[in-house]
Amino acid sequence: MGKSKKSKVRGVGGGDDLIDSSDADSVGSSSTALSDLSMSYATEHVGSQEFILDKYIDALYEKRGSTREAALSQLVDAFESFILHGLVENKYATLLSLFNSSIKKGSTKEACLASRAIGLLALTVGAGSSSHEIMEESHAQLSRVLQTWPDASKMISALDCLAVVTFVGAADLAETELSLKAMWDVIHPKSGSNVGIIRKPRPPVLAAAISAWAFLLTTIGSWRINADSWKEPIAFLSTLLGAEDRAVRMAAGEALALCFELNLLDVSFGEDDDVENGGTVGSKSKLFLDMQALKAKISSLASNLSMEAGGKGADKKNLTDQRDLFQRILDFVKYGECPEESVKISGKRDVLRVSSWSELIQLNFLRRFLGRGFLKHVQENGLLQDVFDIKTDKAETLSSTDKKIFRSGEEKGRALKLNKDRRLAQERKNAVMLDLDE
Numbered sequence: 001m002g003k004s005k006k007s008k009v010r011g012v013g014g015g016d017d018l019i020d021s022s023d024a025d026s027v028g029s030s031s032t033a034l035s036d037l038s039m040s041y042a043t044e045h046v047g048s049q050e051f052i053l054d055k056y057i058d059a060l061y062e063k064r065g066s067t068r069e070a071a072l073s074q075l076v077d078a079f080e081s082f083i084l085h086g087l088v089e090n091k092y093a094t095l096l097s098l099f100n101s102s103i104k105k106g107s108t109k110e111a112c113l114a115s116r117a118i119g120l121l122a123l124t125v126g127a128g129s130s131s132h133e134i135m136e137e138s139h140a141q142l143s144r145v146l147q148t149w150p151d152a153s154k155m156i157s158a159l160d161c162l163a164v165v166t167f168v169g170a171a172d173l174a175e176t177e178l179s180l181k182a183m184w185d186v187i188h189p190k191s192g193s194n195v196g197i198i199r200k201p202r203p204p205v206l207a208a209a210i211s212a213w214a215f216l217l218t219t220i221g222s223w224r225i226n227a228d229s230w231k232e233p234i235a236f237l238s239t240l241l242g243a244e245d246r247a248v249r250m251a252a253g254e255a256l257a258l259c260f261e262l263n264l265l266d267v268s269f270g271e272d273d274d275v276e277n278g279g280t281v282g283s284k285s286k287l288f289l290d291m292q293a294l295k296a297k298i299s300s301l302a303s304n305l306s307m308e309a310g311g312k313g314a315d316k317k318n319l320t321d322q323r324d325l326f327q328r329i330l331d332f333v334k335y336g337e338c339p340e341e342s343v344k345i346s347g348k349r350d351v352l353r354v355s356s357w358s359e360l361i362q363l364n365f366l367r368r369f370l371g372r373g374f375l376k377h378v379q380e381n382g383l384l385q386d387v388f389d390i391k392t393d394k395a396e397t398l399s400s401t402d403k404k405i406f407r408s409g410e411e412k413g414r415a416l417k418l419n420k421d422r423r424l425a426q427e428r429k430n431a432v433m434l435d436l437d438e
Contacts, residue, residue, distance in 0.1 A: 069109055072117055075117055076116055076117050080371060095117075096118065100114070122134045122169060126382060135175070168383065207248045210248070211361075215362065218358040237252045253325055257332055258357045261358060339354075340354070341363065345378055
C-alpha cells in the first residue's frame with residue numbers, strides 16, 4: 001500500500017486544510033452529491049434525494065474525523081440551500097444523535113459544523129414535538145460546552161445553536177429561561193455557578209452571547225416577569241456600552257433597546273407599595289428610582305455613542321453603523337419611534353418588513369445564522385414565514401422548473417375540483433330522476 005498524498009482543500013471558513021487524498025476524494029464526492037441533490041430537487045426525484053442524504057449520514061459514522069467534517073460541511077450546505085423537511089422528518093433523531101456525538105468527541109471544526117447543523121435541523125423541522133425533542137436532547141451538550149470555555153469559535157457556535165433550538169423548540173417560559181441563564185453565565189460569569197474561577201469572555205464571544213440572549217429574550221412576549229429580577233442584568237448591560245470593542249457595545253445597545261420595548265425597566269405600583277416603615281421610601285419606590293436612573297444613564301450613553309467621533313485609523317463603516325444604531329435607540333427611548341427595516345424577498349410585491357426591536361433582532365440574528373440560505377428559507381420555510389408574518393406569492397419564488405411543477409399542480413387541482421363538481425351534479429341529477437320515477 002503506497003503513501004497517501006496530501007492535498008489542499010478549501011475549508012468551511014475559507015482556509016486551506018491539509019488532509020489525506022482519500023479525504024479529498026470524500027470531499028469531492030460529497031460536492032458531487034450536493035450537485036446531484038440540486039438536480040434531484042429540480043426533477044422531484046425523492047428517491048435520489050433520500051439516497052444522497054443517506055450517503056452523508058453514512059459518512060458521519062466513519063472513524064476518520066476529516067471524513068465526518070466533510071460530510072457535516074455538505075449537510076450544512078444542503079440545509080442552507082434546500083428546505084429538506086420532507087427528507088429529514090423521519091431521520092431527524094438519527095441526525096441529531098450523530099451531530100451531538102460530533103460536538104462531544106470531534107475536533108473544534110467538527111463541533112462547530114455539528115452545532116450549526118443542529119440549529120439548521122431545528123429550523124428545517126419547524127415548531128412542534130420534533131424541534132422540542134431536538135432542544136431537549138442537545139441542551140445538555142451545548143450547555144457543557146459553554147461551561148467548559150473551549151476556544152472562541154466553539155463557544156460562539158454553541159451559543160448560536162442553543163439560541164436557535166430554544167427559539168424553535170421551547171414549549172414554555174421555564175425552558176426559555178434555562179437557556180437564557182446558560183447564556184447569561186457567559187455574559188456575566190460572576191453570576192454563574194462556576195464562581196471558583198471567574199473567567200472573562202473574549203469580545204467576540206461576549207458579543208455573540210449578548211446577541212443570542214437578546215434573540216431569545218424576544219420570545220418572552222406577554223410573560224410578565226418581576227421588574228426587580230431585571231435590575232442587575234440591565235445595569236450590567238449598561239456598563240458594556242462603555243466597552244472597548246464596538247461589536248460588544250452594539251450588541252449591548254440592541255439588548256437594552258429590547259428591554260425598553262418589553263417594559264422591563266418599568267415598575268408597577270399597588271396601593272400599599274409607595275410607603276413603608278412609617279413614611280420611609282419603600283422597596284418598590286427605591287426600585288422605581290433605580291430604574292429611572294438606569295434609563296437616564298442609558299439615554300446619555302446612547303447619545304454619546306450616536307455622535308462618537310472617529311479617531312485616526314477607525315473603521316468608518318463600523319463607526320457609521322454604531323452611530324446609526326444608537327441614534328435609533330435614542331429616538332426610541334426618548335420619542336417612542338420604532339425601528340423600521342424592509343428586505344425584498346422576491347418579485348415586486350413580496351417584502352419582509354419589521355417595525356419593532358423584537359422583530360429587528362430576530363431578523364438580524366436569523367439572517368446572520370442562515371447566511372446565504374436566508375432568502376431561500378424566508379421564501380419557502382413555513383416557520384420563518386410564520387415568524388415574520390410573510391404571505392408570499394408562491395409561484396414567484398420558484399425556479400422555472402419548479403414553476404412548471406407548481407402550475408401543473410394548480411391545473412391538477414382545478415381538474416380534480418371540476419371532476420368533483422361534475423360528479424356531484426350527476427348524483428343530484430340521478431336523485432331527481434329517481435324521485436320522478438317514484
